[in-house]
Amino acid sequence: MADVDTDFNLKVVLVNFKQCLSEKEEVLMDPYLTGWKGLIKFLNNLGAVFAFISKDVLTKVQIMEKFRNSEQKENYFSLQSMVKYEISNNLVDFQKRADHPDSGCRTILRLHRALHWLQLFLDGLRTSQEDSKTSSLCTDSYNIALATYHPWLIRKAVTVAFCTLPSRNAFLETMNVGTPEEAVEMLSDAMPFIGQGHPARKCLKPDLNLGPPVSRPGSQSTENIRIYLNYVNSSKTNL
Numbered sequence: 326m327a328d329v330d331t332d333f334n335l336k337v338v339l340v341n342f343k344q345c346l347s348e349k350e351e352v353l354m355d356p357y358l359t360g361w362k363g364l365i366k367f368l369n370n371l372g373a374v375f376a377f378i379s380k381d382v383l384t385k386v387q388i389m390e391k392f393r394n395s396e397q398k399e400n401y402f403s404l405q406s407m408v409k410y411e412i413s414n415n416l417v418d419f420q421k422r423a424d425h426p427d428s429g430c431r432t433i434l435r436l437h438r439a440l441h442w443l444q445l446f447l448d449g450l451r452t453s454q455e456d457s458k459t460s461s462l463c464t465d466s467y468n469i470a471l472a473t474y475h476p477w478l479i480r481k482a483v484t485v486a487f488c489t490l491p492s493r494n495a496f497l498e499t500m501n502v503g504t505p506e507e508a509v510e511m512l513s514d515a516m517p518f519i520g521q522g523h524p525a526r527k528c529l530k531p532d533l534n535l536g537p538p539v540s541r542p543g544s545q546s547t548e549n550i551r552i553y554l555n556y557v558n559s560s561k562t563n564l
């Protein structure tokens with residue numbers, strides 16, 4: 326089996342995200358975090374200018390790993406069990422960052438938004454012309470998926486970092502899945518799993534699609550999910 330620590334390629338990362346989805350359509354935390362660690366590795370390879378981004382992602386992954394290594398680890402087995410546990414026990418700050426500044430719900434929401442960026446960006450790469458600018462593709466995806474959640478300073482720093490990205494073809498080669506043409510082919514195969522039409526999109530949706538309700542309407546569990554979705558829709562950077 327490929328060792329993600331020494332042998333990064335995007336295919337391996339996408340496999341991790343595909344493995345997130347259980348038969349019961351839960352999103353499993355451990356493969357989700359493994360997928361993220363692969364992305365961090367990729368970010369680290371992009372150079373020092375991306376260090377502030379990889380540091381932020383690493384911090385968020387570590388927050389989640391701490392939950393998975395705590396006495397409450399079973400409650401963090403899947404994203405669904407996490408939402409149920411944290412909402413039922415009032416462990417999520419709804420108005421502003423206060424008693425629970427690093428809740429799992431808050432942290433996963435940010436990681437999920439970033440996956441939305443990744444989904445748009447990879448699709449942009451795949452469908453763009455050979456002479457398209459990676460920085461423009463990145464910026465367009467960023468403006469759609471993430472910019473509204475970031476303060477001015479971060480938006481500026483991100484835009485500067487994007488300008489240092491290699492050309493489209495050089496970038497496709499950094500994915501380590503062969504020639505640029507082969508990388509495009511791989512992305513074309515992968516996009517249906519990431520986007521519409523496959524249940525694996527549940528791993529990559531920014532709004533944390535929680536799958537079919539496992540309980541009756543009006544039950545406590547359904548109520549927790551409703552509360553959480555309201556939280557997702559209203560939450561901004563100050564939470």
Ligand SMILES: CCCCCCCCCCCCC/C=C/[C@@H](O)[C@H](COP(=O)(O)O)NC(=O)CCCCCCCCCCCCCCC
Nearest residue numbers: 335364367368377378381382435436439442479483500562
């Ligand atoms: C290809 C270049 C990749 C660049 C990715 C850019 C996405 C832009 C993310 C900008 C994050 C900036 C750093 C800080 C952000 C935080 O303020 C902010 C809010 O957190 P807070 O409420 O705790 O403060 N954090 C976030 O929104 C989470 C951002 C996570 C960014 C993850 C980016 C993953 C990138 C993976 C790249 C892989 C590309 C693979 C292509 C083969």
